[in-house]
Amino acid sequence: MAPMNTPAPPGSGGDAEPPVVLTAEEGAEYRRLRKAASVHHRRTRYAGASVLLLLALLLAPVSVVAVWLNEEVTDTDRYVQTVAPLAKDPSVQNAVTDRLTDRVVAEVDVDAVTKSLGDALAKAGAPQAVVDKSQALSGPLRAAVTDVVHRIVNRVITSDFFAQAWDAANRRAHAAVVNVLTGSDKGALRAEGDTVKLDLGTVIDQVKQRLVDAGFEKASAIPSVDRQITLFQSDELSKAQAGMRLLDIVGTWLPVLTVLLAGLAVWTNPAHRTMLLVAGVGVAVMMVVLLVALAVARRLYLDAVPASTLPADAAASIYDTFVRFLRDSTRTLLVVAVITALAAFLYGPSRVARGTRDLARRGTGAGGQALSRAGLRTGSAGRWLDTHRSWTNGIVIGGGVLALLLWNFPTVGAVALVVGLVLVVMAVLAVLAAAQGPAPRPTAGAPGRASPPAAPAG
Numbered sequence: 001m002a003p004m005n006t007p008a009p010p011g012s013g014g015d016a017e018p019p020v021v022l023t024a025e026e027g028a029e030y031r032r033l034r035k036a037a038s039v040h041h042r043r044t045r046y047a048g049a050s051v052l053l054l055l056a057l058l059l060a061p062v063s064v065v066a067v068w069l070n071e072e073v074t075d076t077d078r079y080v081q082t083v084a085p086l087a088k089d090p091s092v093q094n095a096v097t098d099r100l101t102d103r104v105v106a107e108v109d110v111d112a113v114t115k116s117l118g119d120a121l122a123k124a125g126a127p128q129a130v131v132d133k134s135q136a137l138s139g140p141l142r143a144a145v146t147d148v149v150h151r152i153v154n155r156v157i158t159s160d161f162f163a164q165a166w167d168a169a170n171r172r173a174h175a176a177v178v179n180v181l182t183g184s185d186k187g188a189l190r191a192e193g194d195t196v197k198l199d200l201g202t203v204i205d206q207v208k209q210r211l212v213d214a215g216f217e218k219a220s221a222i223p224s225v226d227r228q229i230t231l232f233q234s235d236e237l238s239k240a241q242a243g244m245r246l247l248d249i250v251g252t253w254l255p256v257l258t259v260l261l262a263g264l265a266v267w268t269n270p271a272h273r274t275m276l277l278v279a280g281v282g283v284a285v286m287m288v289v290l291l292v293a294l295a296v297a298r299r300l301y302l303d304a305v306p307a308s309t310l311p312a313d314a315a316a317s318i319y320d321t322f323v324r325f326l327r328d329s330t331r332t333l334l335v336v337a338v339i340t341a342l343a344a345f346l347y348g349p350s351r352v353a354r355g356t357r358d359l360a361r362r363g364t365g366a367g368g369q370a371l372s373r374a375g376l377r378t379g380s381a382g383r384w385l386d387t388h389r390s391w392t393n394g395i396v397i398g399g400g401v402l403a404l405l406l407w408n409f410p411t412v413g414a415v416a417l418v419v420g421l422v423l424v425v426m427a428v429l430a431v432l433a434a435a436q437g438p439a440p441r442p443t444a445g446a447p448g449r450a451s452p453p454a455a456p457a458g
Contacts, residue, residue: 042270049269056261057282061290063255064333068326070251071409078325078409080171085321087166091313093157100157100207101150104216105142145216152214156207165206273344280341287334294323294330328411335415336404364427368434382436385429396425 071078086092156162262279269275298319305315346353371377378385385392400422404410407418 045268045270049265049275052261052265052268053275053279053282056258056265056279057286059254059258059261060283060286060333061293061330063258064287064290064329065326066251066254068329071325076171080167082322082325083170084163084167086318087163089314089317089321091311091317093154093162095311095314097150097154097157100153100204101146104149104153104207104211105146148214149211149216152210153207156210161206273347277341277344277348280337280339280344283337284334284341287330287337290330291327291334294327298323325409329409332410332412332415335412339415339419360427360430364430365434367431368436371431371435372437376435377437378432378435379437382433385433386436389430389433392429393426396422396429 072082073079262283266272266275266279298316301319302312302315305312310318346356368382400418403418404415407414410418
């Protein structure tokens with residue numbers, strides 16, 4: 001077997017060393033070592049990419065919660081937008097109305113009123129039987145007072161005044177959200193032990209004034225301590241505060257770190273498209289896990305709130321209102337992850353992917369040919385689009401991604417709109433590329449073309 005020459009190292013002119021001659025066995029060993037080194041390098045890249053992706057997937061749900069928390073704490077408009085629906089929620093309105101009605105009626109001494117009535121009847125010379133029966137009016141009188149107070153309070157709570165006062169109080173006291181997260185006892189919204197309370201002083205003042213105007217002078221005696229309503233009560237509040245403080249700290253940089261880890265995982269893996277597909281599926285699974293966790297947390301929260309503190313329907317409305325933007329963000333990211341995985345799959349070599357691409361190519365080609373037959377030919381512009389199709393598609397997809405990044409709180413509808421526009425633009429560009437028409441024939445003597453040979457003389 002012929003010996004193997006290894007390439008000579010670069011040198012200078014005549015000083016170059018002679019090539020090293022390897023035997024057949026040495027050449028085979030050299031190739032085996034190079035192949036082993038290549039395999040080891042690829043395995044290292046696969047392992048590193050897998051670790052990076054695992055870290056990114058574990059941090060993905062935490063990042064979503066951290067971003068939501070950071071927005072709620074730092075953005076006053078966002079926070080007011082979050083809590084505003086509570087003022088018009090029927091279950092919350094009923095709970096506030098019932099609570100205020102009970103407190104007002106408690107200040108009315110119905111027994112003293114009936115006793116005074118009996119004394120007045122006795123002094124007026126009424127029969128003893130009538131005086132004794134006057135004491136039985138205590139129950140109906142209490143019911144009548146309760147009904148009147150309930151109707152007055154309900155008119156206040158269901159009026160625009162309550163909604164406006166609610167929004168104004170939350171906007172002025174937005175710092176109270178930070179107080180709850182840090183366990184502070186200052187502000188309208190405050191944490192006291194294992195409870196979170198809201199001060200309804202402005203609303204109660206309005207209720208008291210209307211009751212006094214209606215003839216219930218005792219309403220002015222409602223004590224200041226009754227100006228609070230409990231929103232949350234849970235033994236786990238202190239733990240949640242510690243966790244939320246940590247999330248608030250990392251709310252800015254954790255999402256950036258998560259995206260970088262996912263990007264490095266795709267870039268490190270030798271099979272970029274496959275890793276992008278796996279990353280999309282993984283993120284989608286983690287978003288489903290987060291949605292399940294929110295549902296479990298909702299059940300735990302409802303079980304932790306006693307019915308005597310807050311009715312179940314009001315507690316459910318409060319929880320759903322507070323976390324609705326978190327749910328929306330999670331669903332949006334779930335849809336984005338699914339679309340990313342689907343795009344990575346359709347760019348792959350599978351039969352379904354090839355068939356889908358061929359179908360799209362035939363459809364746009366037919367559209368372009370129809371335009372060409374109608375005389376709407378794109379000419380050189382179409383040929384340029386056809387030659388640079390990968391670049392134009394990349395620019396369009398990049399523009400869609402940038403639009404979502406710049407979109408303020410994108411929803412599932414926003415993602416669907418952007419994806420639809422991206423697909424439409426890509427289809428239009430493909431149709432224009434297919435409508436280029438026939439290529440122009442080369443003319444004699446054109447640059448880069450050989451001229452036809454001249455006919456022989458004679």
